[in-house]
Amino acid sequence: MNIPYRPLTLGLVALAFCGIVLERAQAGGDDYFPPVIDPVVKEECGSCHIAFAPSMLPARSWKRMMGDLKNHFGDDASVDPETAARISAYLVSNAADTGGKRYSSKLLRGLAPDAAPLRITELPKWVSKHRSVPAWEWKHKDVRTKANCVACHADAERGFYED
């Protein structure tokens, strides 16, 4: 039997290529981090700052953060135990090294495996990505802090962080 190897191989390669492109397109590329959809998490974690995407920090970071809400970046952000448990479960299961993995492979690059940063802005990849932003822009009255993603990333609340 004469199997047409050449066209078959070419066909398979083309198919694999389409698959990769499609997957990236669906994921929204490197700059997509699915926004919080749980209403409780959105309310409790999205009043003072935007509800940061759980896929932007590893599970160990979220656990550490939820373990000390009384001292949450200088604020007492404590919630009742049931709410805390619900928030923790959501953050941990969608974290950068668990359920949110496919969005975050690059963001965690350079982070020591045992490091549990509390700020997304401490991730080596975040730092290198924002290196070109001048100091005066951070101090702009509409920016105020590095936690104000939407000031520059207009679509951040929907999960898109491209320039």
Place this chain on the structure above:
Amino acid sequence: MQQNLVALLVIAALTVPVSSFAGPRDDLLAQYATAARKETPAFSGFSAARGKTLHTQKFAGGKPDTPACTTCHSENTRGAGRTLTGKAIEAVAVSVTPQRYTDPAKVEKWFKRNCNEVLGRACTAQEKGDWLSYMISQ
């Protein structure tokens, strides 16, 4: 006759949700009034004017970066505020944000957090009622 009665009952049932619609804020004010009477037997009602003073006044007891309500909530009650991180806050005036203060648990949660940060202590029922009256009047 029976048909009329049914129709009457249907109408009555329909009006119930409407008549209780203005409820949550009034219920909350009533609760604060009861609590205020316990705090000070001489309690004589809430005042939007006192609420305004509370809202704009500067306090020294809280955190230095949030000396007043207006640090984050705009001086203009009908305008948007901004948290210290830069996130926008919906206007505090009921006329602009009509869904505000309709969830008692949420109101209590924010009085607890914000009074602590701005005044460095819990607010009294009198203060809560005054402040709420001011926002309802706005």
